[in-house]
Amino acid sequence: MMKRNSEEHLKIWIKKRRRKPLVLRGARQVGKSTLVRMFAEKNGWTLNEINLERHLYLDDIFKTLDMDNIIRELEGLISADIRKPDSILFLDEIQATPHALGALRYFYEDTPEIPVIAAGSLLEFTLSDHTFSMPVGRVEYYHLGPLTFKEWLHEIEPGLLKYIVSFDFSNKIPETAHKRLLEKQREYFFTGGMPEAVAAFKENRSLAEASDVHRSIVETYLDDFSKYSRQVNLPLMQKVFRHIPLSLGKKVKYSHIARDKKSGEVKKAIDLLVNARVCHKVFHSHCNGVPLEAELNEKIYKLIFMDIGMVNHICGNDWTTIASFEKGRLVNEGGLGEQFIGQHIISLKNKAPALCYWLREGKSVNAEVDYVISVGSDLFPIEVKSGKSGSLKSLHQFVLNKKRETAIRFDLNPPSREDINYIADTGKGRVAVPCQLISLPLYMVEETARILAADAARRSLSDSGGE
DSSP states (O other), X not given: OOOOTTHXXXXXXXXXXXXXXXXXXXXXXSSHHHHHHHHHHHHTOEEEEEEGGGOTTHHHHHHTOOHHHXXXXXXXXXXXXXXXXXXXXXXXXXXXXXXXXXXHHHXXXXXXXXXXXXXXXXXXXXXXXXXXXXXTTTOEEEEOOSOXXXXXXXXXXXXXXXXXXXXXXXXXXXXXXXXXXXXXXXXXXXHOSOHHHHHHHHHHOOHHHHHHHHHHHHHHHHHHHHHHOOSSOHHHHHHHHHHGGGGTTSOOOHHHHOXXXXXXXXXXXXXXXXXXXXXXXXXXXXXXXXXXXXGEEEEEEEEEESOHHHHHHHHTOOHHHHHTGGGTOOTTHHHHHHHHHHHHHHHTOSSOOOEEEEEEOXXXXXXXXXXXXXXXXXXXXXXXXXXXXXXXXXXXXXXXXXXXXXXXXXXXXXXXXXXXXXXXXOSSOEEEEEEEEEEEEGGGGGGHHHHHHHHHHHHHHHHTTOO
């Protein structure tokens, strides 16, 4: 039974005094249903589960908003008392009966004693085809993604976790552990975090079986598009779906995706996939301060996919290709590094965060920083390197232009922290720019906030004269 960090959120939710129905959102097959079943089993709750895809006639019953009738029908279906204490009502595949979404408001207002969890995939596809009042303010949303690298490591080689979660700059990660973590990281690049693929790999360490799971998931998505998407051209939706993994890290140009389609049609297909968490936009922000979202340019963005294992499957990358990652022979390795880091930045939020990057386009010199994140009131530029070396010119330009003291680099090297001075050409002369560079291996991304907080505390103590 896989351990998910999201279990803690469910524990907090179910104890709330004014608990609202919880809607789990996320791409298909990221483990929403399994999470609910696991949570109920571990905590001794009776789970009254109804798969609404198997009972489509219930949509007409939910449409009445008659709660007494709705509860009678649900209890008759499963032969159980859904009001019984210590039980959870779980409405799975809620996108199949859209009016159940509207009825969630009345579960909250009329039967607040019943803990209700709903889960669905491609909800936005369904909502785009229906017009009814959504239960705004009467439900709580939680976004679930694929397993993170730490969650994956807990299943595959838990003994290595301690080197990640306990790291600080006062001690080094043993070289043997670092090399082993890089090996596991490459395996994660191939298997990704889709639970079924992880389970297949865990069972007998078969990369071929993980790839078979990826193939099945892709087929499921393509089938789902035909069932739930009526407002977007189906071949276009499938084309966009397959295009995104091939263009990681590149600014989106609609004409590059489908030259024979209008920009508005391509944008609509992308927006549906983004809303359904199949992919994520990385917006250009001017990054002058927090919140980063205040200065987004919604017309300039890149895309990353929902899962790195799925990316490699769609791109046709086999294990031999992934194994050469450190040696720099992978064509889109930079994009894969950005996919890995972006996927994990998203996982650290329990809502749909805006991913940001910084772009400066000039006549002769361009600068682009892969990601910019905020921690508290401070901003940190992030550069992702696929190997052990690479230029940091864009990072330097960001530090100079935005007057930042600390920058972050993710690569394949062991962790390091150094104060550097570099010479920048401002157009009005050359100036020395000081900067602290925190370098972390990619597998350390989930510890970024903790490491930055510890570093800020250290610098504050140093500034005040402490040791």
